[in-house]
């Protein structure tokens with residue numbers, strides 16, 4: 395009887411551990427900027443570096459250019475993330491509303507249109523110059539990851555590019571999935 399009881403306890407424990415492991419897997423505990431301050435983080439950023447396993451990215455990589463992203467806090471507490479970029483020689487904008495999580499510096503965005511969920515982690519930032527983001531995207535059973543370097547200005551110090559490449563590699567991105575985006579004036583100079 396006693397042995398039976400212990401066995402059940404053991405099984406229940408194992409199951410609990412397994413569930414926890416799965417949760418961590420999909421959640422991917424990514425460390426964020428300590429003492430993150432959203433007010434200092436919002437504003438305009440230029441995307442300078444990108445590493446991704448998104449299939450579209452690997453196909454389009456050579457054509458991608460720097461884009462401008464404006465982050466604005468909304469009254470309801472979300473952060474309006476609006477990116478402007480060149481597509482087929484036209485300017486396009488895309489807005490995502492990022493919801494805060496319990497952890498400052500970790501945001502969630504769900505796309506109803508694409509049926510995907512994105513987790514965005516502000517891994518490192520000095521607010522005035524650069525930030526490193528790590529994004530996971532889940533769609534059905536597939537997972538894609540992305541690492542990005544954003545800069546307050548269109549030009550960045552070479553050391554920051556190096557820092558970004560090391561950051562991307564530390565998350566398992568290989569050389570062929572990392573790109574430093576060429577600078578452009580198209581679409582990102584208005585207002």
Ligand SMILES: *[C@@H]1O[C@H](CO)[C@@H](O)[C@H](O)[C@H]1NC(C)=O
Pocket residue numbers: 464466468474475476489491
């Ligand atoms: C998000 O911000 C852009 C400007 O950056 C604005 O045009 C758009 O209406 C905003 N979207 C929402 C849902 O607030």
